[in-house]
Amino acid sequence: MPATALGIGRVSIGSVEAFALVVRRELRLSFSRPQQLLQPLVFFLIVTTLFPLGLNLQPSLLRDMAPGVLWVAALLSSLLSLDALFKSDADDGTLDQLALSGQGLAVIVMAKTFAHWLVTGAALVLMAPLVAVALNIPGIAFATMLGSLTMGTLTLSWLGAIGAGLTVGLRRGNVLLSLIVLPLATPLLIFGAAATDRAISNSSVAGALYLLAALCVLTCTLAPLAATAALRITLE
Amino acid sequence: MWTWFYKLASPPYVYAVAAALAPWFLGLAALTIGYGVIDGLVFAPPDYQQGDAFRIIYVHAPGAWMSTFVYTMMAVAGAIGLIWRIKMGHAVAAACAPIGASFTVLALATGSLWGKPMWGTYWAWDPRLTSELILLFLYFGAMSLRSAFEDAAQGDRAAALLAVVGVVNVPIIHYSVVWWNSLHQGATVAKLGKPSMDASMLWPLLSMFLGFMLFFAAVLCTRLRGEILNRERQASWVRGAVNS
Numbered sequence: 001m002p003a004t005a006l007g008i009g010r011v012s013i014g015s016v017e018a019f020a021l022v023v024r025r026e027l028r029l030s031f032s033r034p035q036q037l038l039q040p041l042v043f044f045l046i047v048t049t050l051f052p053l054g055l056n057l058q059p060s061l062l063r064d065m066a067p068g069v070l071w072v073a074a075l076l077s078s079l080l081s082l083d084a085l086f087k088s089d090a091d092d093g094t095l096d097q098l099a100l101s102g103q104g105l106a107v108i109v110m111a112k113t114f115a116h117w118l119v120t121g122a123a124l125v126l127m128a129p130l131v132a133v134a135l136n137i138p139g140i141a142f143a144t145m146l147g148s149l150t151m152g153t154l155t156l157s158w159l160g161a162i163g164a165g166l167t168v169g170l171r172r173g174n175v176l177l178s179l180i181v182l183p184l185a186t187p188l189l190i191f192g193a194a195a196t197d198r199a200i201s202n203s204s205v206a207g208a209l210y211l212l213a214a215l216c217v218l219t220c221t222l223a224p225l226a227a228t229a230a231l232r233i234t235l236e
Numbered sequence: 237m238w239t240w241f242y243k244l245a246s247p248p249y250v251y252a253v254a255a256a257l258a259p260w261f262l263g264l265a266a267l268t269i270g271y272g273v274i275d276g277l278v279f280a281p282p283d284y285q286q287g288d289a290f291r292i293i294y295v296h297a298p299g300a301w302m303s304t305f306v307y308t309m310m311a312v313a314g315a316i317g318l319i320w321r322i323k324m325g326h327a328v329a330a331a332c333a334p335i336g337a338s339f340t341v342l343a344l345a346t347g348s349l350w351g352k353p354m355w356g357t358y359w360a361w362d363p364r365l366t367s368e369l370i371l372l373f374l375y376f377g378a379m380s381l382r383s384a385f386e387d388a389a390q391g392d393r394a395a396a397l398l399a400v401v402g403v404v405n406v407p408i409i410h411y412s413v414v415w416w417n418s419l420h421q422g423a424t425v426a427k428l429g430k431p432s433m434d435a436s437m438l439w440p441l442l443s444m445f446l447g448f449m450l451f452f453a454a455v456l457c458t459r460l461r462g463e464i465l466n467r468e469r470q471a472s473w474v475r476g477a478v479n480s
Binding site for chain 1: 385394400408
């Protein structure tokens with residue numbers, strides 16, 4: 001879908017309107033190809049199923065492993081879809097059009113990343129209770145698990161936007177993207193899994209959740225700038 | 237007053253300065269490291285708890301310090317290249333990356349060698365060890381991102397941006413022993429006031445720190461000259477510099 005068809009080419013619209021238009025465009029594009037939408041979610045399910053099968057665990061051991069398994073699977077499945085964040089738009093020139101549309105590139109990047117989070121991160125959070133039941137995570141931990149996953153996937157989408165922006169022009173950028181994003185995402189994994197772990201053992205989760213929230217605020221505010229700068233470098 | 241600073245953006249000038257400075261750095265590094273090694277490994281008394289095993293600190297601590305120092309320097313040089321579009325900034329950043337990665341490997345290797353007799357394990361998933369390992373991955377990421385681009389200038393800027401983003405890890409490494417209840421011991425040398433180390437052990441260690449910095453400066457000068465020659469290979473002054 002050309003960007004001009006959405007009226008993005010008109011300079012007169014405000015940033016909020018442009019943001020909403022880009023989000024709507026991204027969502028419409030995603031839902032026009034549902035199989036692409038489902039792939040990361042199915043991947044998430046398969047990975048979490050592989051762990052109990054491969055490790056042949058007792059239910060009690062499985063519960064100890066569950067937070068880590070859940071978070072690693074969430075990291076990997078988000079990463080899987082990150083490659084596509086800017087790629088198709090960069091390949092057919094839409095991204096250049098958007099960059100020249102008179103709207104700040106930061107607004108476009110924020111809208112695209114937010115839309116990406118809606119169809120991958122938020123969908124993954126909705127899917128998590130199903131996986132949690134299969135992994136033997138008790139019901140008392142669900143609220144913490146969902147809260148931490150929401151903040152975690154949001155943070156990850158932002159970190160991923162930096163990586164995707166840096167690798168968008170590269171032919172084999174996918175592995176490089178993982179190499180760049182995964183080290184930056186390790187604090188997320190540590191605190192996210194710790195929060196879920198502590199919720200399962202019914203101890204205080206506030207510390208880990210505060211740190212996750214801090215990471216989330218940090219990336220939501222600063223990562224758009226870095227991702228925009230990254231795109232400026234690679235779009236030239 | 238600022239002319240010396242502007243000159244630092246000129247490749248032939250930096251090339252000549254690096255060539256002139258490298259032997260001095262190398263000579264001073266040999267002196268300080270030589271003193272540190274002999275005094276630290278032979279004359280310093282053994283630790284009352286760790287015995288002779290503590291002596292690995294003379295390589296481990298300066299190596300670990302250099303791993304974060306070089307990363308910060310790489311990020312600052314990259315930022316200078318990114319913001320003011322100074323090519324020499326990117327050349328310095330590119331020259332720093334493999335040296336810093338080597339120091340990180342050195343810190344990790346000596347640390348795990350020390351960990352086996354002291355902690356009973358080569359590796360523990362401890363905050364400081366983990367964040368140091370992440371630092372190594374950040375070096376790898378910056379190096380592979382730089383080489384992934386066909387356009388060298390684009391690769392330089394992308395790697396610089398990644399280095400700047402990765403700087404958040406440096407304070408995490410430094411304060412990991414304070415923030416988390418870590419297996420790794422806290423600061424020994426850099427405490428203001430009274431260091432928790434006897435002078436007979438401390439002097440060789442400080443000498444090793446200085447020696448590692450000088451050694452880094454010497455290697456950086458040499459690598460930087462290589463980088464400049466490679467980057468400026470189309471320039472006419474390079475032909476003169478190589479043929480002379």
